[in-house]
Amino acid sequence: MLEKIIVISLALAIAFLVVLDIVLGTNRNPKDDITVYINGLSNGKLILIPYAWGVVMAHLYFGSKYMLFQDYDDSNLYGMIGAVVIVGILGFIGWKRKPKPNNVRTLALLLFGLIYGHFCWTMHGSIGLFNI
Amino acid sequence: MFSEERKRVSHGYRNSKGVKLVKQGLLAVVLLLVVIDFVAFFTLKHRLMPTVSREVLHSVPAFLCMVWIAGIATVSVFFPQERDLSNATRVLRQFLTFAVIGAMLWGGLTLESHSKSCHEGQLRVDDIEWSWVRPMLIMECIKTGKDNYREVDCNNVPAGEECRTKFNLTVPSKILLYLFGIAWGVFVWPQRKYEESVG
Numbered sequence: 001m002l003e004k005i006i007v008i009s010l011a012l013a014i015a016f017l018v019v020l021d022i023v024l025g026t027n028r029n030p031k032d033d034i035t036v037y038i039n040g041l042s043n044g045k046l047i048l049i050p051y052a053w054g055v056v057m058a059h060l061y062f063g064s065k066y067m068l069f070q071d072y073d074d075s076n077l078y079g080m081i082g083a084v085v086i087v088g089i090l091g092f093i094g095w096k097r098k099p100k101p102n103n104v105r106t107l108a109l110l111l112f113g114l115i116y117g118h119f120c121w122t123m124h125g126s127i128g129l130f131n132i
Numbered sequence: 133m134f135s136e137e138r139k140r141v142s143h144g145y146r147n148s149k150g151v152k153l154v155k156q157g158l159l160a161v162v163l164l165l166v167v168i169d170f171v172a173f174f175t176l177k178h179r180l181m182p183t184v185s186r187e188v189l190h191s192v193p194a195f196l197c198m199v200w201i202a203g204i205a206t207v208s209v210f211f212p213q214e215r216d217l218s219n220a221t222r223v224l225r226q227f228l229t230f231a232v233i234g235a236m237l238w239g240g241l242t243l244e245s246h247s248k249s250c251h252e253g254q255l256r257v258d259d260i261e262w263s264w265v266r267p268m269l270i271m272e273c274i275k276t277g278k279d280n281y282r283e284v285d286c287n288n289v290p291a292g293e294e295c296r297t298k299f300n301l302t303v304p305s306k307i308l309l310y311l312f313g314i315a316w317g318v319f320v321w322p323q324r325k326y327e328e329s330v331g
Contacts, residue, residue, distance in 0.1 A: 006187050009168050013161045020157050024150050035208040035323075037154045042210060050210055057206075060188045061199050061306045106210050123189050124283070124303070 043101035048090035050106045054113020055083050055121060062114065063122030079121035086116070190274070192300060194244040197236035199306050203313015204229070204321050212323050222322045229321055243269075247298030257299065268305040273297045 021034050042049035069078045090109070099105070165184050172183040192199065207213065217225070257269045273286040276294045289295050301309070 003187070006168055006172065006184055009164060010184060010187060013165060016157065017161060020153065024154065034154055034158065035205070035212070037151060037158075038209050039212060053206070053209070057202055057310070060185060061192065061202075061310070062303055063189075064303065103211065110206070110210065123185060 042106065045094040045098060047094040047099055047105065047109065048087050050109040051090055051113040052087055054110045055117040058114045058117025059121045059123065062118050063124040064118050065124050066119065067122050068120045076121060076123065083116065083121050192306070193240045196240040196301060196309065197233045199309045200236060200313040200316070201233070203310045204317040207314055207317025208321065208323055213318060215322060217322050225320050225322045229316070243299045268302060269299050270302045271297065272300045
């Protein structure tokens with residue numbers, strides 16, 4: 001039952017975003033496209049977005065067999081908590097320092113997110129380097 | 133004078149109905165998925181039961197095109213390329229992109245259809261005729277019984293266990309696909325010119 005709810009919710013969410021992007025992509029306003037909007041946010045206070053993007057991508061698709069911290073039931077709770085803590089720290093830094101757009105920082109945060117998701121928040125993990 | 137006008141137009145665009153719709157829409161989608169994921173993760177008896185993440189993970193290979201699209205989206209969102217394209221070129225680039233998505237969907241669904249149960253287990257990655265394809269694929273076995281979605285050794289499934297088997301892309305193959313998406317985003321996918329379009 002829950003599996004069906006999740007699949008239907010995912011399908012509805014993706015369909016909604018696709019329809020929204022098509023509608024907004026065909027109007028005359030270039031500032032309201034989803035990609036432009038997220039780009040604006042990530043170049044402003046929300047510098048956490050490239051990290052979050054990388055971590056979610058690696059978590060969903062690129063997980064390693066070797067995980068840094070393997071927890072007691074393989075549910076990867078510690079990896080998730082670590083990702084949320086880093087998001088919180090980056091959110092705080094962005095909110096306090098109001099950084100300027102910087103492609104190098106964006107790339108570094110994206111790569112950091114991909115590496116964290118690959119080793120620390122993986123769904124393939126079966127071999128822990130440090131067991132907790 | 134010109135820059136004041138430009139600023140006013142740009143500010144107006146940022147506060148348009150479309151932008152508000154994007155804000156509310158994105159917030160609603162993210163909240164919905166986070167809530168469902170947390171509910172699935174924390175309320176079920178076993179934490180390996182299906183969550184949004186696991187559903188997405190297991191949507192590959194059928195929807196392997198999503199990994200490729202994520203590569204294009206990475207470039208579009210974080211490193212947008214400014215291009216001055218004619219309408220015909222723009223349409224051609226979009227058409228090519230959708231053609232590749234179609235081809236990937238066909239390939240992914242074909243792989244999915246070749247998957248068999250562990251109990252039958254006749255078809256192996258080594259049996260595939262094209263030798264260049266073999267290193268890109270892995271045989272996955274996923275327990276679907278009481279502790280749902282745990283990956284298990286395909287050669288060691290006890291009799292009577294409920295298990296789903298399928299071909300999947302290996303992690304390096306998925307990373308290559310993602311890099312291909314990034315390259316496509318940089319060189320092919322048409323993007324709007326940001327500032328030039330305003331005012």
